[in-house]
Amino acid sequence: xxxxxxxxxxxxxxxxxxxxxxxxxxxxxxxxxxxxxxxxxxxxxxxxxxxxxxxxxxxxxxxxxxxxxxxxxxxxxxxxxxxxxxxxxxxxxxxxxxxxxxxxxxxxxxxxxxxxxxxxxxxxxxx
Numbered sequence: 001x002x003x004x005x006x007x008x009x010x011x012x013x014x015x016x017x018x019x020x021x022x023x024x025x026x027x028x029x030x031x032x033x034x035x036x037x038x039x040x041x042x043x044x045x046x047x048x049x050x051x052x053x054x055x056x057x058x059x060x061x062x063x064x065x066x067x068x069x070x071x072x073x074x075x076x077x078x079x080x081x082x083x084x085x086x087x088x089x090x091x092x093x094x095x096x097x098x099x100x101x102x103x104x105x106x107x108x109x110x111x112x113x114x115x116x117x118x119x120x121x122x123x124x125x126x127x
Contacts, residue, residue, distance in 0.1 A: 002032040002065055005100040007109035008040035008092060010126055015041070015058070020110060020126030029063040032103060034073070036095045038066055073098045087113045097121070 004027045011033065014024035024031075038059070045055050069077075076098035077091070084094055093111065097119060100107040106122040107114075114123045 001030065002103065002105060003027055003030040004032075004124070005096060005103060005105050005107045006031045006033045006037070006064065007096045007107060007111065008033075008037040008044070009110040010108040011037075011041050011064070012044055013110055013126060015045075018127075023124075023126045024108065027108070031108075032065040032067050032099065032105065034095045034099045035066050035068045037092055038064075040092050067099055067103075069095060073102055076101055083119070084117055087116050089113060089117065097123075 006024065006027075010020075010024055013019070014021045014028070042055055042059065045058075046052075073095065077094045080089075080094040080097060084097075089097075093114065096107055096109070097114075097117070100121045101119065104121065106124050108124050108126055110125065110127055112125060115125065117123070
């Protein structure tokens, strides 16, 4: 059963063994992530010139529940724009938050700007 939703920044912190990665390790096999946020992670790995085969292997070993964006999430993401625009949150950020709202689970991130958004879910900074 999923206990948290991971933002792309949180998974990247784990993959890069950055500060806060130990928190992600605790939840890795009990976490969910949007398919769009997984795409963000893959894009960052591509930007770092990681070979496609290595990325594919890495992704296949993750024990994260990858959730496709559905209509309910898409609508929520659109409506979150008014609450998050002034805080600088991206589309990917709003997708992660929408999944947290849909699943009613805390969201783990490294993005401090999320602390300024008042939503009905908990945002946990991992560092």
